[in-house]
Amino acid sequence: MTPTLTGLGEGLCAGTLSPRISAALVIGLLATLGLALARRAAHVTARKQLEVQFVHRAQTLAFLSEYFASRKIKVLDVHFRAENHPDGSRYINVYTLCVPRCTSCAEIVGALRENPNILNAVVRDA
Numbered sequence: 001m002t003p004t005l006t007g008l009g010e011g012l013c014a015g016t017l018s019p020r021i022s023a024a025l026v027i028g029l030l031a032t033l034g035l036a037l038a039r040r041a042a043h044v045t046a047r048k049q050l051e052v053q054f055v056h057r058a059q060t061l062a063f064l065s066e067y068f069a070s071r072k073i074k075v076l077d078v079h080f081r082a083e084n085h086p087d088g089s090r091y092i093n094v095y096t097l098c099v100p101r102c103t104s105c106a107e108i109v110g111a112l113r114e115n116p117n118i119l120n121a122v123v124r125d126a
Contacts, residue, residue, distance in 0.1 A: 046098075046099050046101070046125075047076070047096065047097065047098060047099075047125070047126035048096075048097050048099050048105065048123050048124065048125060048126055049094060049095065049096055049097070049123070049124045049125070049126045050094070050095045050097055050108065050121065050122070050123050050124075051092065051093070051094045051095075051120075051121070051122045051124070052064065052092070052093050052094075052095070052112060052118060052120070052121050053090060053091070053092050053118070053119040053120040053121075054090070054091050054092075054093075054115075054117050054118045054119055055088060055089070055090060055091070055117050055119065056117045057089075057091050059117055060091070060115065060117040060118060063115055063117070064093075064112075067111065067112070068097070071100070071103055071108075072100050072103075073097050073098065073099055073100070073103065073108075074097065074098040075095055075096070075097060076096040076097065076098060077095070077096040078093055078094065078095050078096070079093070079094045080092065080093045080094070090119065096126050097126075105123040108121070108123060109121045109122070109123055
């Protein structure tokens with residue numbers, strides 16, 4: 001006869017299972033709970049690349065720094081270049097970011113595009 005999960009639980013509570021099976025069930029349960037708690041407690045971050053095209057360099061860089069700090073987004077690296085256009089200089093920064101689990105890419109792009117100095121923002125996996 002094959003034991004069922006209900007039968008194992010009843011046997012565990014009644015003390016009729018062998019000590020080895022009881023110990024294995026308890027250890028398995030504790031390991032599962034421990035892993036679930038560790039996953040919740042661990043601060044999981046994702047690495048993303050963010051390309052931002054903008055004008056008015058000083059104002060926009062101040063805005064970006066403030067935005068990253070307020071969202072606890074850590075800047076790991078930044079590559080930048082400037083391009084000349086008939087309507088003025090255009091700046092392009094490519095950031096490598098550590099983004100907290102609670103922050104979505106859509107949220108980042110949406111918030112950045114609300115700034116009138118930012119012409120485009122695109123997020124990619126790093």
